[in-house]
Amino acid sequence: MTARVIPIVNRAVPGALPRIPRGAVAPDGRLADARGRRLHDLRISITDRCNFRCTYCMPKSVFDKDYPYLPHAELLSFEEITRTARIFAAHGVEKLRLTGGEPLLRKNVEDLIAMLAGLKTRAGEPMDLTLTTNGSLLARKARALRQAGLRRVTVSLDSLDDTVFRAMNDVDFPVRSVLDGIAAAQAEGLTPVKINMVVKKGVNDHHVVRMARHFKGSGHIVRFIEFMDVGSSNGWRMDDVVPSAEIIRRIHAEMPLIEHDPNYTGEVAERWRYADGTGEIGVISSVTQAFCSTCTRARLSTEGKLFTCLFADAGHDLRALLRAGHSDDEVAAAIGLIWSERTDRYSEIRTAASAAARKIEMSYIGG
Numbered sequence: 537m538t539a540r541v542i543p544i545v546n547r548a549v550p551g552a553l554p555r556i557p558r559g560a561v562a563p564d565g566r567l568a569d570a571r572g573r574r575l576h577d578l579r580i581s582i583t584d585r586c587n588f589r590c591t592y593c594m595p596k597s598v599f600d601k602d603y604p605y606l607p608h609a610e611l612l613s614f615e616e617i618t619r620t621a622r623i624f625a626a627h628g629v630e631k632l633r634l635t636g637g638e639p640l641l642r643k644n645v646e647d648l649i650a651m652l653a654g655l656k657t658r659a660g661e662p663m664d665l666t667l668t669t670n671g672s673l674l675a676r677k678a679r680a681l682r683q684a685g686l687r688r689v690t691v692s693l694d695s696l697d698d699t700v701f702r703a704m705n706d707v708d709f710p711v712r713s714v715l716d717g718i719a720a721a722q723a724e725g726l727t728p729v730k731i732n733m734v735v736k737k738g739v740n741d742h743h744v745v746r747m748a749r750h751f752k753g754s755g756h757i758v759r760f761i762e763f764m765d766v767g768s769s770n771g772w773r774m775d776d777v778v779p780s781a782e783i784i785r786r787i788h789a790e791m792p793l794i795e796h797d798p799n800y801t802g803e804v805a806e807r808w809r810y811a812d813g814t815g816e817i818g819v820i821s822s823v824t825q826a827f828c829s830t831c832t833r834a835r836l837s838t839e840g841k842l843f844t845c846l847f848a849d850a851g852h853d854l855r856a857l858l859r860a861g862h863s864d865d866e867v868a869a870a871i872g873l874i875w876s877e878r879t880d881r882y883s884e885i886r887t888a889a890s891a892a893a894r895k896i897e898m899s900y901i902g903g
């Protein structure tokens with residue numbers, strides 16, 4: 537499915553570009569949306585392609601050889617991505633995450649990282665620059681990524697059982713290579729490494745405790761993610777979701793846990809630490825405990841559409857502004873208006889009907 541595109545216009549003055557309503561900007565210059573939520577994170581999808589076919593994300597039946605991936609000219613260039621990220625930084629963004637698709641498939645991704653690593657937050661600090669990857673190319677690329685200025689990585693790994701993992705990625709990719717990637721990331725100091733496990737009932741939920749035990753004491757942080765109804769092609773059903781509370785209960789029964797404070801307001805993962813001091817885990821409960829009220833994330837799609845919610849079906853066409861020669865101030869005003877009008881809270885009001893509705897695919901908008 538291609539995204540519906542929302543053209544960026546000034547409704548008050550046709551033909552003119554938007555202005556940010558004065559009330560949307562806090563005294564410290566940062567933006568807040570219509571529900572008072574700050575703009576803190578920008579997730580940037582740098583490719584809609586992937587070398588895996590995870591059954592919950594890019595099932596083979598839909599993402600086959602005839603799937604209409606974006607042609608290269610449609611993608612934001614590295615210069616366009618960096619310029620957009622700089623404008624977001626001026627609006628208060630402090631964290632950038634590259635994602636996709638599989639971000640390490642984008643040619644010369646190190647060059648983009650080097651460009652983004654030069655950006656500063658409003659406070660003049662370096663950006664928190666990170667990346668989510670399936671780990672398949674990490675062993676090969678960790679050093680170059682670090683040298684380019686990447687700070688941390690999140691690696692997706694759904695099971696330590698090779699048979700289950702190969703079936704979930706559906707391209708017969710072995711666990712061993714992802715573990716090698718995690719080890720390379722650790723050796724290069726891309727730490728703490730976070731490990732994302734999407735939990736699907738009856739598929740890999742019986743491996744939750746094993747996953748926690750394997751990484752306990754390693755310094756890595758495993759985050760268990762509830763299977764979500766993103767996109768329109770993964771056949772999501774509520775019955776396939778294992779609530780995070782159940783995951784915590786199972787791990788706690790073997791390895792006692794204590795709830796931990798968030799690192800910052802709007803952090804998606806609920807943090808738990810092991811009572812014996814050997815590290816922490818997280819749970820991301822988008823389905824059973826929606827966190828929309830503190831959602832501070834904007835998403836930039838591979839072709840430069842700005843999405844204000846993971847579950848949106850339409851994005852705002854920033855690329856059109858960038859390519860029409862508008863100034864940074866004009867693009868900043870457009871972003872400001874979009875964020876100031878944001879009311880999204882999909883997960884809080886999810887219904888069976890909304891879960892079944894057509895939404896944009898996660899591989900395009902970025903996880």
Ligand code: SAM
Pocket residue numbers: 586592593635636637638639668669670671690691692732733734761762763764765766770898899902903
């Ligand atoms: N290819 C990279 C990877 O897999 O890490 C980055 C993109 S992927 C879309 C980002 C994250 O979204 C991954 O951790 C993936 O497991 C998660 N994800 C994808 N589909 C999901 C779904 N239906 N429910 C929950 N998480 C999902």
Ligand code: SF4
Pocket residue numbers: 586587588589590593594636637638670692899
């Ligand atoms: Fe690819 Fe990541 Fe989606 Fe798996 S979750 S298909 S690795 S984009």
Ligand code: SF4
Pocket residue numbers: 822826827828829831832844845846847880881882883884
């Ligand atoms: Fe944020 Fe949308 Fe997810 Fe709610 S449903 S937490 S608004 S991305």
